[in-house]
Amino acid sequence: MNEIENLIQDLSNPDRIERSDAVWGIVHLCDTGVRPHEAVPSLRILLDDFSEPYIRMIAAGAILRILGQDSVAMSVLVESLDTRNAFLRITVCDFLGEVRDDPAVLALLKLLLDEEDITAKAGEALTKLTGDLSYSFEGALNQLAQFDDELTKCIGREHLLFLGRNHKEIIPMLRDRLNSLPWDVRLDAEEIFHILKNE
DSSP, X not given: OOHHHHHHHHTTOSSHHHHHHHHHHHHHHHHTTOOOGXXXXXXXXXXXXXXXXXXXXXXXXXXHHHHSOOHHHHHHHXXXXXXXXXXXXXXXXXXXXXXXXXXXXXXXXXXXXXXXXXXXXXXXXXXXXXXXXXXXXXHHHHHHTOTTOHHHHHHHHHHHHHHHHHOTTHHHHHHHXXXXXXXXXXXXXXXXXHHHHHO
């Protein structure tokens, strides 16, 4: 058996870790330019297993990587955004960032505007889809504004620093927004601005 046949066989393995590894193996094949269409029927079976939300979600992502568009797989990914599991939602953002489809953009925009704990990731995915850096900027800024969650704030801070170091046009965008921010967010944003300006 070749690699693809082995992965397809492992998609029905009773061990959930083996199934998960097989799905990721297919995703990684797609990253190399291989589109194993013969895996889609076995991946679709995993979409029906509601007892395994993680495997169901990555199977949907794998189907979209193979086919480019698929309404059933897209609905599974969008539905997965409703979970409170941040890790799952971050992975969904990664998959949606690869799909040039209106439902993907709408789902990511909703995340960006809801000021959730993964707005920076949603913004990053929207930037990947559209090429517009302002989505990444707004996502990171929204995450920085999460005053009640220090870890979420730190992620927003690091994301803004990363953006500013890799895309110098972020620095004037940040400067222009300083005066409109609430004072406690402004203090953090000013510190980030000065770090970036002086590097």
